[in-house]
Amino acid sequence: MIDFFIPLEDWINIGFEKVTYYLSPFLRAASNFLEIIIGGFEDLLLWPPEIVIMIVVALLVWILASYRLAIFAFVGLLLTFGLDIWEPTMATVALALSGTAVSLLVGVPLGIFASQSNVVERILRPILDFMQTLPSFVYLIPAVMFFGMGKVSALVAIMIFAMPPAVRLTTLGIREVSGEMVEAARAFGSGRWQTLKDVQLPLAIPTIMAGVNQCIMMALAMTVIASMIGGGGLGNVVLRSMQTLNIGMGAVGGLGIVILAILLDRLTETISKKVKKD
Amino acid sequence: MSIIKVENLYKVFGKEPNRAIEMVNEGHKKDEIMAKTGTTIGINNVSFEVEAGESFVVMGLSGSGKSTLIRCLNRLIEPTLGSISIHDKDITKMDKNELSELRKESVSMVFQNFAIFPHYTVLENASYGLKVMGVAKEEREQKALESLEAVGLKGWENYYPSKLSGGMQQRVGLARALATDPDILLMDEAFSALDPLIRKDMQTELLELQDKLQKTIIFITHDLDEALRLGDRIALMKDGEIVQIGTPEEIMMSPATEYVEKFVEDVDRSRVLTAEMIMKKSSTVIHYPKDGPRVALHRMKENDISSIFAVDKQNRLIGIVMAEDALTAIESNETSLDSIIQKDIPTALPDTPLKEMFALMTGKNVPLAVVDEDSKFKGIVVRGTVMAKLAEGGNAND
Ligand SMILES: Nc1ncnc2c1ncn2[C@@H]1O[C@H](COP(=O)(O)OP(=O)(O)O)[C@@H](O)[C@H]1O
Ligand SMILES: [Mg+2]
Numbered sequence: 241m242i243d244f245f246i247p248l249e250d251w252i253n254i255g256f257e258k259v260t261y262y263l264s265p266f267l268r269a270a271s272n273f274l275e276i277i278i279g280g281f282e283d284l285l286l287w288p289p290e291i292v293i294m295i296v297v298a299l300l301v302w303i304l305a306s307y308r309l310a311i312f313a314f315v316g317l318l319l320t321f322g323l324d325i326w327e328p329t330m331a332t333v334a335l336a337l338s339g340t341a342v343s344l345l346v347g348v349p350l351g352i353f354a355s356q357s358n359v360v361e362r363i364l365r366p367i368l369d370f371m372q373t374l375p376s377f378v379y380l381i382p383a384v385m386f387f388g389m390g391k392v393s394a395l396v397a398i399m400i401f402a403m404p405p406a407v408r409l410t411t412l413g414i415r416e417v418s419g420e421m422v423e424a425a426r427a428f429g430s431g432r433w434q435t436l437k438d439v440q441l442p443l444a445i446p447t448i449m450a451g452v453n454q455c456i457m458m459a460l461a462m463t464v465i466a467s468m469i470g471g472g473g474l475g476n477v478v479l480r481s482m483q484t485l486n487i488g489m490g491a492v493g494g495l496g497i498v499i500l501a502i503l504l505d506r507l508t509e510t511i512s513k514k515v516k517k518d
Numbered sequence: 519m520s521i522i523k524v525e526n527l528y529k530v531f532g533k534e535p536n537r538a539i540e541m542v543n544e545g546h547k548k549d550e551i552m553a554k555t556g557t558t559i560g561i562n563n564v565s566f567e568v569e570a571g572e573s574f575v576v577m578g579l580s581g582s583g584k585s586t587l588i589r590c591l592n593r594l595i596e597p598t599l600g601s602i603s604i605h606d607k608d609i610t611k612m613d614k615n616e617l618s619e620l621r622k623e624s625v626s627m628v629f630q631n632f633a634i635f636p637h638y639t640v641l642e643n644a645s646y647g648l649k650v651m652g653v654a655k656e657e658r659e660q661k662a663l664e665s666l667e668a669v670g671l672k673g674w675e676n677y678y679p680s681k682l683s684g685g686m687q688q689r690v691g692l693a694r695a696l697a698t699d700p701d702i703l704l705m706d707e708a709f710s711a712l713d714p715l716i717r718k719d720m721q722t723e724l725l726e727l728q729d730k731l732q733k734t735i736i737f738i739t740h741d742l743d744e745a746l747r748l749g750d751r752i753a754l755m756k757d758g759e760i761v762q763i764g765t766p767e768e769i770m771m772s773p774a775t776e777y778v779e780k781f782v783e784d785v786d787r788s789r790v791l792t793a794e795m796i797m798k799k800s801s802t803v804i805h806y807p808k809d810g811p812r813v814a815l816h817r818m819k820e821n822d823i824s825s826i827f828a829v830d831k832q833n834r835l836i837g838i839v840m841a842e843d844a845l846t847a848i849e850s851n852e853t854s855l856d857s858i859i860q861k862d863i864p865t866a867l868p869d870t871p872l873k874e875m876f877a878l879m880t881g882k883n884v885p886l887a888v889v890d891e892d893s894k895f896k897g898i899v900v901r902g903t904v905m906a907k908l909a910e911g912g913n914a915n916d
């Protein structure tokens with residue numbers, strides 16, 4: 241027998257320890273920031289009486305989309321209340337929305353950056369491709385390593401998972417604005433930034449909105465998986481049902497997720513369509 | 519004074535532009551250079567000057583480098599070699615800020631496919647240049663309104679461009695370009711996307727506007743009729759080179775190369791129009807030998823003309839008398855037209871085509887007499903009519 245052993249595990253552990261040690265001030269700051277975001281969303285959704293949230297959400301949906309979807313939203317939320325999953329549902333919404341917010345916060349500027357520089361795009365593209373081919377579980381690992389178990393690391397995992405479409409579609413949207421439009425702005429003396437602000441970004445909004453839609457849906461899907469590292473919410477309900485072989489509980493949790501998925505998808509889709517028409 | 523001066527301008531698309539320029543100077547052809555170096559010669563050693571207030575038309579087939587040339591003039595495309603002076607400043611040496619100033623203050627552009635911003639209203643579109651200049655909202659809207667009015671779009675300010683027809687959209691494009699009150703207008707096939715009738719209207723309006731505003735206009739077209747109509751001078755481009763520059767008459771009369779000739783032949787449609795169809799029938803004449811210089815001068819004054827045709831009793835054309843000559847004859851107390859009548863003048867037959875009439879008239883400042891086979895006087899054709907008809911394309915049913 242040959243004696244062959246690669247101590248990769250040790251190397252990585254040691255390396256990782258070093259990295260986290262040096263990064264710790266940054267990680268702590270990031271963690272605080274993310275905690276504020278997720279905490280803010282949760283407070284916003286859980287602090288008022290349930291009926292207030294239901295009405296406000298229905299009204300918002302009405303204004304932004306249609307009265308039909310507003311009815312669906314109201315009935316759907318009422319159902320989650322009746323199924324006694326109000327709290328985990330709101331926790332999931334908070335997690336998915338803060339995940340989306342952070343994804344967009346990072347992804348859209350990155351997408352803009354990539355639209356302005358071929359070099360940046362050429363570097364980003366394979367990374368994004370790679371990220372999208374990885375199974376979603378893999379995102380849990382670095383999140384936990386840097387931020388431990390809990391909502392913050394769930395948020396980080398969601399952010400990484402949901403970001404690629406935001407980056408990609410922002411870049412695409414800006415780049416597909418016709419050359420003549422850009423030329424027209426430049427011919428009147430607009431610089432790069434002003435051209436971007438006046439012409440490229442406004443014309444890219446329908447495409448960027450499609451990115452937002454995808455981003456939300458991926459964030460929602462990831463909340464379920466992120467419950468494994470302490471994300472809580474409906475994912476946790478499903479996870480517990482599997483651990484205890486409680487099929488009924490699993491179905492209830494699943495139903496909550498489906499309601500949210502339909503609501504968020506239709507909502508962003510309708511908004512995208514409205515934006516496109518204007 | 520020339521406002522734009524382009525000297526030995528080259529533009530090469532692709533890597534190794536210097537090698538391509540070397541090759542082109544050694545006389546290699548565009549295709550050959552493309553095959554050997556993979557570069558495209560966009561502009562090949564172009565020089566010309568444009569006077570302030572002039573309408574300078576650049577004409578050529580698709581791919582001849584017209585768009586590239588006009589974009590070098592505001593550096594939307596970076597020239598590879600050579601110099602371009604605008605107001606005596608070499609714009610190829612300008613830095614970003616100077617260039618931006620140039621585009622804001624002096625040079626604006628109208629595009630082939632309008633390039634109107636769909637997310638802005640007509641008013642916002644027209645005021646875009648002023649917005650970039652940092653003009654306050656109220657002032658820029660005021661100016662934009664004026665320029666919209668000038669192009670006939672009053673009342674459309676708050677519409678979005680998608681509600682407008684192509685012709686109207688291009689008016690917005692024109693208003694946007696005029697709003698900053700630039701000295702120079704660059705118009706890249708500005709009317710090519712419009713249908714023929716609208717196109718002609720736009721040409722007319724541009725001519726009217728130009729009458730008032732006296733901008734320097736660089737107008738690109740691949741259409742000779744349009745070039746003849748709009749151009750004070752025309753430059754013909756082929757494979758990135760200017761093969762001829764001249765007034766519309768010069769280009770028509772003496773095409774410098776076969777290429778130009780081909781272009782000019784396109785106007786052979788003007789054969790359709792004949793002298794009979796465009797002549798003035800009811801023109802005043804004098805009678806020879808009955809009338810003398812005093813009658814001749816009197817008739818000319820009466821009709822506000824500077825020359826008059828003389829016919830005999832049978833209405834046969836005898837010659838032409840010029841006002842100056844009549845005046846001299848009167849001063850020296852002559853009573854007959856014999857000493858001043860010019861008998862050797864070109865004439866056209868009723869079925870002489872437009873283009874030949876044009877040739878007959880070149881270099882002469884008198885109208886053309888139309889006579890039939892028996893020398894009977896039929897009418898006159900004035901120079902302006904010939905030019906106008908040529909520019910319109912010379913179709914009989916116009
Ligand atoms: N960005 C570019 N890259 C490479 N070649 C170009 C580019 N722009 C124009 N060309 C080439 O330069 C030549 C002149 O093009 P262009 O100026 O658009 O002609 P025109 O406006 O007269 O139709 C053509 O052969 C065209 O293919
Ligand atoms: Mg062109």
